[in-house]
Amino acid sequence: MIKEAGFLARADLQTLLDRLHDLGYRVIGPVVDDAAILYRDIDRVEQLPLGYTDDQAPGSYRLSQVDTPRCFAWADGPHALKPFLFAPRETMWQVARDSDGRLAFSAVDPRPAKALAVVGVRACDLAALALQDRHFLDHVNDPYYEARRAGLFLVAVHCAYPADTCFCASTGDGPRATTGCDLALHELDDGFIVEAASPRGHAVCDGLSLRAIDDDQRRAANDALSEAAHRQFRRLPSTDLHNGLLARLDHPRWEQVASRCLACGSCTSVCPTCFCHAESDAPSLDGNDSEHLREWDSCFSAGHAQLHGFQVRPEIRQRYRQWLTHKLGSWHEQYGRSGCVGCGRCITWCPVGIDITAEANAICADTIEEAP
Amino acid sequence: MNKPSIAVHKFSSCDGCQLAFLNAGEELLTLAGLVDIRHFLEAGVADEQARVDIAFVEGSISTDEEVERIRRVRENSTLVVTLGACATAGGLQALRNLDDSHTAWKNAVYAQPAFIRTLDRAEPVSAHIKVDFQLWGCPVNGRQVLAAVRQLLFGVLPAVVHDKVCMECKRQQAVCVMVTSGKPCMGPVTRTGCGALCPRFGRDCYACFGPADDVNTDALSQRLEGLGLPPADVARRFLFITSQAPAFHAAGLRHYRPGFVDD
Numbered sequence: 296m297i298k299e300a301g302f303l304a305r306a307d308l309q310t311l312l313d314r315l316h317d318l319g320y321r322v323i324g325p326v327v328d329d330a331a332i333l334y335r336d337i338d339r340v341e342q343l344p345l346g347y348t349d350d351q352a353p354g355s356y357r358l359s360q361v362d363t364p365r366c367f368a369w370a371d372g373p374h375a376l377k378p379f380l381f382a383p384r385e386t387m388w389q390v391a392r393d394s395d396g397r398l399a400f401s402a403v404d405p406r407p408a409k410a411l412a413v414v415g416v417r418a419c420d421l422a423a424l425a426l427q428d429r430h431f432l433d434h435v436n437d438p439y440y441e442a443r444r445a446g447l448f449l450v451a452v453h454c455a456y457p458a459d460t461c462f463c464a465s466t467g468d469g470p471r472a473t474t475g476c477d478l479a480l481h482e483l484d485d486g487f488i489v490e491a492a493s494p495r496g497h498a499v500c501d502g503l504s505l506r507a508i509d510d511d512q513r514r515a516a517n518d519a520l521s522e523a524a525h526r527q528f529r530r531l532p533s534t535d536l537h538n539g540l541l542a543r544l545d546h547p548r549w550e551q552v553a554s555r556c557l558a559c560g561s562c563t564s565v566c567p568t569c570f571c572h573a574e575s576d577a578p579s580l581d582g583n584d585s586e587h588l589r590e591w592d593s594c595f596s597a598g599h600a601q602l603h604g605f606q607v608r609p610e611i612r613q614r615y616r617q618w619l620t621h622k623l624g625s626w627h628e629q630y631g632r633s634g635c636v637g638c639g640r641c642i643t644w645c646p647v648g649i650d651i652t653a654e655a656n657a658i659c660a661d662t663i664e665e666a667p
Numbered sequence: 668m669n670k671p672s673i674a675v676h677k678f679s680s681c682d683g684c685q686l687a688f689l690n691a692g693e694e695l696l697t698l699a700g701l702v703d704i705r706h707f708l709e710a711g712v713a714d715e716q717a718r719v720d721i722a723f724v725e726g727s728i729s730t731d732e733e734v735e736r737i738r739r740v741r742e743n744s745t746l747v748v749t750l751g752a753c754a755t756a757g758g759l760q761a762l763r764n765l766d767d768s769h770t771a772w773k774n775a776v777y778a779q780p781a782f783i784r785t786l787d788r789a790e791p792v793s794a795h796i797k798v799d800f801q802l803w804g805c806p807v808n809g810r811q812v813l814a815a816v817r818q819l820l821f822g823v824l825p826a827v828v829h830d831k832v833c834m835e836c837k838r839q840q841a842v843c844v845m846v847t848s849g850k851p852c853m854g855p856v857t858r859t860g861c862g863a864l865c866p867r868f869g870r871d872c873y874a875c876f877g878p879a880d881d882v883n884t885d886a887l888s889q890r891l892e893g894l895g896l897p898p899a900d901v902a903r904r905f906l907f908i909t910s911q912a913p914a915f916h917a918a919g920l921r922h923y924r925p926g927f928v929d930d
């Protein structure tokens with residue numbers, strides 16, 4: 296349960312970062328880098344994207360500066376929590392051959408030197424994290440993910456600045472962070488309404504100088520979130536498209552989207568819930584040592600559907616269909632809900648701007664139910 | 668046990684890909700311990716007619732003499748592996764194939780064109796002999812070359828890299844330059860292997876590793892036009908270093924008009 300803890304004046308935001316550092320966390324927060332808002336190591340509030348906002352559209356992302364004292368006046372950039380937990384590339388185990396030719400296998404210790412505290416996480420990414428937990432902890436019990444997940448501390452920021460590509464309201468995953476974090480912040484011009492959502496979150500609050508929250512602040516925060524939900528104009532036809540999509544495997548739209556799709560895998564890579572990976576071995580040149588690697592794969596890449604001797608999905612049409620029918624359809628069988636949390640990343644970061652909501656609506660046009 | 672033997676042959680090229688071996692540092696010493704290097708001019712070993720287990724070939728086939736020589740390389744080698752864009756897809760010099768302008772260029776560039784004995788076309792090695800494995804890149808990625816050597820020494824053909832540069836770009840957590848600044852990136856149709864080098868430095872990929880599998884060049888061309896590139900520039904994006912790779916050749920020709928300079 297999220298509970299109000301108090302109001303943190305803007306001038307005191309640094310004390311939150313300091314507190315996390317003092318507790319031994321490696322603190323990650325949003326910074327402007329490479330023309331985007333990315334998660335990076337931070338220790339000073341001055342590193343936060345003060346006064347920045349973003350303009351997102353299918354295939355386009357632009358930052359600009361606006362006149363605001365706020366540091367979180369933007370929607371998610373390309374990086375989700377995913378890379379911190381499900382690493383884009385990592386060594387799973389190693390093997391070495393001794394002089395008698397015997398092989399010695401050794402495990403890699405995936406435990407990070409310091410637990411991570413991530414500041415600025417949005418509701419969609421918390422929902423995505425819950426889904427990745429289902430996959431990596433409940434479903435496959437992945438020790439690499441688990442080691443990094445164990446100490447993770449999350450400071451959410453309720454999302455008052457959705458991008459044009461966002462549709463978390465239609466998937467039911469935002470813009471308010473309701474679960475899965477330790478602290479949650481409402482950003483107002485003069486400071487933050489701080490909410491605590493876990494014993495660790497409460498403990499961090501104990502070290503902050505928090506004032507009482509007044510009703511005007513509460514109202515401003517809530518109004519901003521309702522408005523944020525209303526501003527979103529993209530939506531999926533339904534939160535459950537399992538039957539809708541699987542009944543339309545021959546829909547002509549698959550061919551149409553395939554003519555535009557590059558099968559580049561950018562969408563699956565930025566998607567905070569996609570978990571596919573490939574494994575390979577990297578032997579040293581002398582052949583005496585080798586590392587077993589895991590790296591992000593995609594249902595759009597040729598290797599993903601290559602079984603012994605044949606390609607299961609040779610056409611882009613089949614690959615796009617695989618992505619959509621799994622993400623929005625068969626995830627329901629696997630994890631009891633759709634694999635989409637409405638973050639809009641696959642829309643913004645698709646080099647040709649293919650819009651998952653437009654495709655889903657075109658294919659399931661006749662199944663549209665009224666949004667709540 | 669006899670060490671496997673290798674040769675590194677040079678054809679029409681800049682020598683940059685051979686440097687993948689010479690720049691390997693300590694690994695070069697390891698390699699020298701693992702194989703018998705029978706011919707490698709850059710390393711000072713010369714025996715062009717040596718029979719070897721693996722021949723690495725750099726450069727495109729651009730003269731009569733090279734047509735003969737590449738056949739001998741094939742006869743003398745168990746496996747032939749092309750090394751880089753010139754050997755694999757023609758290289759820059761293959762731009763002369765586009766509109767039969769070989770003689771015009773030769774006369775314009777050289778003071779004594781009569782001494783220049785080149786063929787009208789520069790072609791990838793595979794246009795002349797059977798090639799067992801191709802390594803792409805201008806230049807090749809040294810680590811990829813050594814990984815391929817290792818796999819060949821294990822007695823298997825190296826794993827083919829299928830992914831597009833975008834996949835590697837994302838694994839490296841680089842930010843997409845097409846999306847943030849409208850740069851005409853070729854990553855969505857280009858085979859990875861470089862480690863997404865250009866996008867990691869804020870540049871658009873220029874396709875030096877050639878086409879990936881299953882490319883949708885029409886969709887990318889359309890996007891490039893949408894970014895404001897005139898047809899001449901769209902053609903140039905495909906017809907550059909790997910112009911003889913069939914997917915890029917076809918895509919480029921759809922926008923190319925012989926003789927056009929700038930629109």
Ligand code: SF4
Nearest residue numbers: 566635636638639641
């Ligand atoms: S499918 Fe697209 S919008 Fe949905 S969670 Fe993945 S990246 Fe976000």
Ligand code: SF4
Nearest residue numbers: 556557559560562645
């Ligand atoms: S939908 Fe877009 S991002 Fe996804 S594979 Fe196709 S072109 Fe790439």
Ligand code: SF4
Nearest residue numbers: 833836843844852854
């Ligand atoms: S920068 Fe280029 S290679 Fe990287 S994701 Fe964008 S289009 Fe693909």
